[in-house]
Amino acid sequence: MATDYDAPRKTDEEISEDSIEALKTRRNDKNSGKVDEDEVEAAESFELPGADLSHEELTVRVLPKQSDEFTCAGCFLVRHRSQIAEHRGNDEYCYDCAG
Template identity: 65%
Template sequence: MATDYDSPRKADEEMSEDSLQELQARRTDKGTSTIDVDPEEVAEGMELPGADLSNEELSVRVLPRQADEFTCSRCFLVHHRSQLAEERSGQLVCRECAA
């Protein structure tokens, strides 16, 4: 559920004044909203498995690993030095893999 942090907050007294019926009505009102999606628009951006992509070219610029980055010895992803958790016998391990 999204929270609007800009809206004014209720005091404890105001929150206790909300009746059970009002809260249930709010819940049902939020659940009844629907999103109208055109299936043709969704299908245009989708590629089917096994589609012939031999004529497609990738336009991605690949940068070499920077001086302040390392490659994790477990997940083989390149991380910033701030993500370094430990070094075991010369093997660098990121925080995600160390957890």
């Protein structure tokens, strides 16, 4: 940034007065931190290309539980048996959820 060495310099007192005055004007401006737009209304107005999936049909093939996996009682993710970190009663917990 270029500095104009010929310009009159402000004292520390003048600098602090300027910043106090700036703060006062910002405080008096009631609408400085407000946003008029409602986020929910704005999100509902967005139209994404290809977003109409009403004619689509979802087909999911569910596999039976495998002998080498378990469902974590904390995060409910299906994980490999090597990820069992803790048993609490009949519940098994992975390393991420144990603790």
